[in-house]
Amino acid sequence: MSHVTCIGIATLDLVFRVDTYPTGPGKYPAHGRDEIGGGVAANAAVTVAALGGEAAFIGCVGDDLTGDRIVAGLASAGVDVAAVRRVAGAASPLSAVLVDGTGDRLIVNHADPDLFSAGPPVDHHELAGTAAVLTDMRWPGGAVPALLEARERGLPAIVDCDHDPAVNRGTEILAAATHVIFSLPTLMAFTGGADAEEAMRSVAEHTDAWVAATAGDEGVYWLDDGSVHHRSAFVVDVVDTLGAGDVFHGAFALAIVEGQSVESALRFATGASAVKCTRTGGRAGIPDRREVAAFLESNP
């Protein structure tokens, strides 16, 4: 069964369309507005579902109206939300996102510091039907036990590492994984490596996982049998990169669960992420399976 359990953060993004970014105090009118779900693990779950897999999301949101909207948005995208933790008295993660039409984003995000410490850790019963676990770095109490449980059962235990692992039990998360995909800037900052190759080799001190690093329009690096490999990104007209990394990780996890090789999974993930970048909106731009297949066919 192609079932991926995604564990970590879900947010509500309030997107304001502005003519120019604010430069200081004052009043700035927005000429449009959207509300859309976001968050690293939550967007990955939506990607898995959009690409034809079965997806569950486990994470913490408040028992507020923002949390209602976050959960409803995931459910309407076909994600199983039965194990979402609703934390009493906590505010759900919320971001104000300013968009000026050039593809750039200004994001002000807030998460209640007590939210994730209050959520009950993931229990092995909650992973009964899953074929893989994919986590971000926001909720160690969820990620660590779930990754360890997946490893123990011989399942892929995949980590999207876009945050400094030196904080918030990040090194525990890395150590529990079978696959870690860094963003290249995070990897370089964490290891102090002089280049991608050195950084990827030195991260082996922290994890025995297969390691990759995404580098935006430079493509993706990965380590295989001690040597560094590279795949270029597809050349597309980028209009919006918001959520592109989340799409990459969701697509990669699904492909691995489907039994694809890592090279094939990386190609699939790179393609899914490329299609997403040609569309405006974060979650709204996530492609379906047919669209990714057509893209890969015409970009061999």
Next chain:
Amino acid sequence: MSHVTCIGIATLDLVFRVDTYPTGPGKYPAHGRDEIGGGVAANAAVTVAALGGEAAFIGCVGDDLTGDRIVAGLASAGVDVAAVRRVAGAASPLSAVLVDGTGDRLIVNHADPDLFSAGPPVDHHELAGTAAVLTDMRWPGGAVPALLEARERGLPAIVDCDHDPAVNRGTEILAAATHVIFSLPTLMAFTGGADAEEAMRSVAEHTDAWVAATAGDEGVYWLDDGSVHHRSAFVVDVVDTLGAGDVFHGAFALAIVEGQSVESALRFATGASAVKCTRTGGRAGIPDRREVAAFLESNP
């Protein structure tokens, strides 16, 4: 009966506490967050209720969850919301407010352009019990008939003019009023006057109303029998000016309804506004009657 009907805009403000204001695209973490009602006429209604008057708010909000929160916030402040228009399919006005702790604000606000045109105009039956009408400039379809109805019945028809009256039927609103209180920058821009006095005299082309102009910590100017008068602001430790103008107008309207002279009403409004400026939060900083009375007693 000290009943003021406030007509115009109500918003939900999402307040993010940040260390520094954003300077361009990127991710900026907020270390705190609040949700609080705002909007010119809505805050004035809350002020009237807080100062012991009876207040109704009439305006347009969407039939969305944001609108639910706006209406619930007004009701919990003691404002009559029975005549609020819930416009199907429209987004309620929403602002992202960034606060850096210095008292300044960066506000990104969005209102659906179709919201106010879709709201049914105010009907004279809806003003049956009121002793005064106070409007802002956002909803001419509400403000103009309500002001005309109040005038016809010999009641105060008060306008808070903080927007350029040259747009959005603003001159119709001015012409329908018995009392217009400008913000001084708006008045200067509208009339092209060289100073407060010239600007106040030349606005008589547009309205036969009594006219005043608030000038923040410079106090307030008003025109009486052809001559310009001035009252200084009280000297207080200003921590937050958000909503101070709305408090001024609500307090002024209530004082007029209570039969105070304009001089006395201006002193009362200046005092209420001064107390508000010593407190953080927009609506959260609105004082009650006892607090304003104590302030005025100790600041003769």
